[in-house]
Amino acid sequence: MSETEKRKIRVFIASPGDLVEERRKFRDAITVLNIGFGDGANVEFIPLGWEDTLASTGRRSQGVINQDIDACDVFILTMHRRWGQYAPDAAPYSSYTEEEFHRALERWKKSGSPEIFVFFKRVDAASEADPGVQLSKVIKFRQHLEETRQILYRYFDSPESFLNEVDTHLRAYAKGELPKAEERDDAVVLPIAALEEVEKAKQVALQKTEEARQANDKAEIERLKRDALELQMAKDAAKLAKEGKIEFAREKFTKLVTETTNLRILYLGYEFFHRTGDLNSAFRVLEKWLTLSGAENKTEETAVAFGNLGILYRMRGDLDHAEEIHKKALVINEELDRKDGIAITYSNLGIVYEKRGDLENAEKMYEKALVINEELGRITGMAIVYGNLGIVYEKRGDFQRAEEMYRMALAINEALGRKEYMANQYGNLGNLYATRGDLDLAEEMYKKVLAIDEILGRKESIANAYSNLGIVYKDRGDVKMVEEMYQKAIVLFKEIGSPIEKEVTEWLRELRDGESSSEGDTEA
Template structure:
């Protein structure tokens, strides 16, 4: 099958060039603080035309205000608007600025006018395809935005609520170029998911939510006691504490509903103001899970400052910092932090904390390929979890040991361990663990050459990860499905899934993005 050919019927605005190539006109709108990104947009199109375009029988034509400037020496909006009316794809890119004021328009800026012109056309004819990209803004700026950034944040919230348009976050001009590349390939193939089908939810761990709820109930009870005792100062302090805890709960609910920007606003403000470790812990989980590792690390630094001589809190913060560095691929620093956390947990005799750190150290060694050391750590962790009767911890370690055995090629032993882990996860109703083990079992079947069974398991895993909004898990499954299709010789579908995986890994700043890029290079040779 030819995916580019099949999508020509879907995208009626795309015209056929004289050499029978399908021309896809792509307009980019952006305020003035994204000059480098505009250059990268043109570079992305140049590279697509030199490679992918030939194979897919398409040619991309870049459009923007620069073209009007070149032909007239000024920026007449009517010429720009005509280009928007003829484009097949409209790309809006935003950072901190809302755009240049438009005195002759009902909109606040030319950029806003351009977006609404494209959107109104899309509402009538389902064309052009609209992509919106936001360059990541640090949490401190979002917590205290000026009038321009305020409008950008409000616009992002509106997109989350209406779900009419796809949007993504990027970090650098280079990552923006990759986003443009990925989305334009998917457009040409006709494989873009509908905007309202994209899950952009963040599930906060249940333990964090239970801790908040318990703390809120205690604060409310003590507020009533202070009120009876006529202790106005204590009553006010406790009311503020209860309000902050409620606000944190509200933010967790917003993130679960997919209203990420509303949740981000609340948690940015809360984590800046609060001295409550529980709220900081929830804030860490949110920012870590949305890929904002710098903000997550800043929250942990604050948590360490507030912990002073509270050893359990220090150990927990160092363990989470290890997780941040492991996610960045800085394994030596991650190992150092896990060992610092472990030393405190051992000193305190905290078996639960020791088990967690042994497991985390096992993950570091496994990533390095030091399988014997990884197995030793997982078995130490497992022994403690079994002693404590912690089924969740037991399941984690069974699954991790399964990965060790699978890497060694001992597939029967690996499958046995994955199934032990899966049985516990199903008993506990832990969807995250079920997804992980379905994915691992898929790898076993794939290695055996049982591709249909592998695909079935990857899709079961993917469905759960999408439901949970876990981007890393979704990316893992997209990558694995890509391998299945590549093995079958279905190279177009393989490329499609690798692109999906690469985009998600980029969003969460995972080092796996480079791995997928290498797979794509090999595939395209």
């Protein structure tokens, strides 16, 4: 190949018939890549799929398709609800899509090529709870990929987010910057308090079952047995999540949240979907929660559901809706004189105002929360407020006072062994040091965040740490590390549906545009 000749990268896409729009987006992504990135990187991506065979032969010839698979450099498989067209002539495979994947996989095992990417479009929890034949095969396939850890896979929510995934992964492939599948660590640790509540409820159910036996109440015995079984299943699902077996945990949680009327189990399911980035399923769990507890009822359960719903809206960048929902929670908590709930809601409202840039109202909310937490001796709540006040002071430029708040919050959380909240304060300190220009200390703090959150599986916090590390490396002029950090952050922000993904994507675009400009500035 001459120096001026572009490197050809042949990219094959395989999918069942329910992803027509995604196949169009695949070709759109390659067109855009070839116009911009391809010129700068001296590469040309060539899209391949059954459409090309149809255009050249007038029919869908699996033999010709297999030739394209044997010649491709990158193989992309994308799936949603369908497993693929029945293939009577493709034994031992049950569909042509499955045959295509395994053909690429066997070639990869022998030669290390093609690079294989697998993308799954998210399916709602209710459908997964009662999947049918086609979706059941897709779920089992996801579990197989997770267990074998040979092939990286990702989730996406829409044709547009699929386009972004194709763009990101093909750029990384062309530059030789892909992560290895075995490096993936998706363990998710659910809140200990929620697990303890589930265990307590299970023990109560077992105790009442014995009482029902003595009373010979067969109907009550059966009901309590079902309750105990559901609670044990929830514990098992949480254990699987902690072990990194997310697909197996998801299978259990989708069934549980669809069938149960137990609010403790729904809370655990909400936390699982929230922490794994499936915000749509998390929303649906809270909708069911509110249906059971009564959205108009002034109960603790309804207030807690509204509080969690407000957090989800904030994560999606819908601050007006978040404020509205948190105020509903506040009204209920005040009517119940539920002091801890009032303090929590003030803190949540403070975060909404801080995100808007309304530091005055944010500080007022945090101060109100702090007073209540001090009255109750609720040191965990005090630690949260100290950290939030630190953010307000930092944004005002009062760095000394901000650091004092962060350190106070960190000390409490270290004493209590609250890893999640320790990570929050390490992140806050990292931001402060970065603003001060102390890049070494900032990097140290962000890496402490990653060390904790990669164990806990907190995707939003991990993504923030990556993007913040990118800023540190940018200030140092380490362009390669900046791009790596931004790409990692973008992938995670996409998974959780965070609006910050667009901001970091823009930073990455500006970085790449800057690189392209500098390449043309070399003196002759």
